[in-house]
Structures are given as C-alpha cells and as structure tokens.
Amino acid sequence: MSRNTYSRASDVSSEEGRVLLDGPDHVSIALTPEAALDLADRLTEHAAIAAGKRREAMVDHRPK
Structure with missing residues (x-):
C-alpha cells in the first residue's frame, strides 16, 4: 500500500x-x-525512531 508523506501537522482541537x-x-x-x-x-x-533513522542515514559509516 502506497502512503503519502506530509510535512504539515494535522489540526487538533477539543x-x-x-x-x-x-x-x-x-x-x-x-x-x-x-x-x-x-x-x-x-x-x-x-517520530523519535524515524528521526533517528533519518539522522543515521545521513552519517557516512565508511572507515576513514
């Protein structure tokens, strides 16, 4: 199932x-x-898990 990804949070009220x-x-x-x-x-x-995965993907893991 394909899902759209949105960058704007939903509106919430009570x-x-x-x-x-x-x-x-x-x-x-x-x-x-x-x-x-x-x-x-x-x-x-x-959200914390996804943000961590995004940061991890940006790090160069190759030996220096």
Missing part, C-alpha cells in the same frame, strides 16, 4: 470532551481524551 483531528486528504476523526493521549505517546515514540 470540543465537548472529545479531541478532534483534521488532517490532510479530508481525514477527520474524534477521539476520547484517553485515546488521544495514547495516540500522542505512540506518535512521539515513532
């Missing part, structure tokens, strides 16, 4: 005890506060 996320390609979801906190933890973890 309303009536729900967390609302409006993203690219007309994605619109409503989460409970608990689900939103869980998603935030997962996003933080995998």
Whole structure:
C-alpha cells in the first residue's frame, strides 16, 4: 500500500470532551481524551525512531 508523506501537522482541537483531528486528504476523526493521549505517546515514540533513522542515514559509516 502506497502512503503519502506530509510535512504539515494535522489540526487538533477539543470540543465537548472529545479531541478532534483534521488532517490532510479530508481525514477527520474524534477521539476520547484517553485515546488521544495514547495516540500522542505512540506518535512521539515513532517520530523519535524515524528521526533517528533519518539522522543515521545521513552519517557516512565508511572507515576513514
């Protein structure tokens, strides 16, 4: 499955005890506060992993 990669973060707001996320390609979801906190933890973890892989790819690993 091909996935688009976006450089702009989704818009997030809260309303009536729900967390609302409006993203690219007309994605619109409503989460409970608990689900939103869980998603935030997962996003933080995998953003750190992806950033580390990007930095690692930029380093020249050949012996000097």
